[in-house]
Amino acid sequence: MVKEKNYDFNEIYEFIFQYSSISIIELDKDRNIVCVNKAFTKLANSQENYINKPFTQYFEIESKVELNDFSYRGENKKNDVESIYMISVKYNKGNGRVSKIKGKVIKFKDKSIVFLEDLFISEEEIISKMSEMNIEMMGLTRELAKKNIELKKANNEISKLVNTDYLTGLSNRREFYKRLEENISLIERTECGNIGLIMADIDFFKKVNDSYGHDIGDQVLIAFSNMLKSNIRKEDLVARIGGEEFCILVASLEISKVAVLAEKLRKKCEEMWVEIDKLKESINITASFGVTVYKNDDMKENKDKFLKRADLALYKAKNSGRNKVVVFEEYEIDMN
Incomplete structure (x- = not known):
């Protein structure tokens, strides 16, 4: 026990x-x-x-x-x-x-x-702790707002780098195709509006590079880009899509008015002299332009046909003397 x-x-x-x-x-x-x-x-x-x-x-x-x-x-x-x-x-x-x-x-x-x-x-x-927490939260909020601004700025810079041509500062090929598809989608959805397309190419640009060097060629590309950008509306888009080739998306204009704009750009280019500090001389250049509009009333219309018409018009301008504007609707071209 x-x-x-x-x-x-x-x-x-x-x-x-x-x-x-x-x-x-x-x-x-x-x-x-x-x-x-x-x-x-x-x-x-x-x-x-x-x-x-x-x-x-x-x-x-x-x-x-x-x-x-x-x-x-x-x-x-x-x-x-x-x-x-x-x-x-x-x-x-x-x-x-x-x-x-x-x-x-x-x-x-x-x-x-x-x-x-x-x-x-x-x-x-x-109350004291809440006051301290409020002060800390205000500080964190300010810091977060500052970081958000910095992040937004960084994202804008990244977006700019991704969508901008490094040499001329114009929109690049990627941004051009993106905006083109957005405009086509809007027109087809609303069944109103219009898109004009101007395709431009600097005449005999290879001779500039061969005669003066690629650094001088770059100066010519920059000068030509600035001229285009200075003579279009804010709602229009100019892009360098490769080499000496440029495209301009023109919003809500009839074909005749798009052609008038292309002729204006041709004359501005013809009158332009590019000053070359290195050579202490100026270079005169010309450019050829092809013009078309998106056929919203044609069920068979698409982005590729739209671009091909402008390219064919540009091709005819370059092969018929250069330094001119050719509008696609002025003649018949087999699209097949």
Whole structure:
């Protein structure tokens, strides 16, 4: 038969008081603080000397509920436990700082033991913490906005690099085909509007490269590009699609007006002199132009036929003397 061991309450309590993580305050019968354990000192985060001071100097009892059913009654009556209470108190930290705490009070004949369970942050600390968080959030928001601007700028730069011809600054072949497909899709969807296409090629450009070198040829390409860009509308698109070949998408103009624009560009080119600083002289160039419009009323029309008509018109302009504008509709060409 195993003999039941009797545990001394005071020994158990002393061990809990010293080593428990629960905050404990011991009061005398007059409710003056006799001692506090290390856990309370850590919880209170204060070097205050609480000994022999009234409990009510630091704690204001907001609610107190007696527990009628507790294990100390009956055979534990010898421990002199009179009652146990659930309490909610305000803890005055000083400097106007107040925290709310919940806990239990075990009342003996000659003393009381307070076990503090929860330490709630004070309203002042909540406001202070929220203020700090708001300041941090404002800082983060500003930083995020700054990063978004930088990211947007970087994305724009990347998009520009991807869609722009490195030499002339015009739209490149990729961007031209993208815009062409967008315009065709819009016209077919709305069944209104028009797209004109001018295809241009610098005459005898190979001779420029062979005679003066590719660096001078690059200057000619840049000058020609600037001339085109300066003489079209904002809603139109000029692109370098390869070598000395350029395309211009002209929005919402009849074929005759597209042809007038092409003739204007031809004359501007003919009158243009490209100054070559390296050679201390100027070079005069000419260009040939092919013109067509998208046939929205033709069910068989598509992007490839549209481009082929402009290319064929340009081909005829170059093979019939150069430095001229040829409109596709002015003659018959077998498209098959």
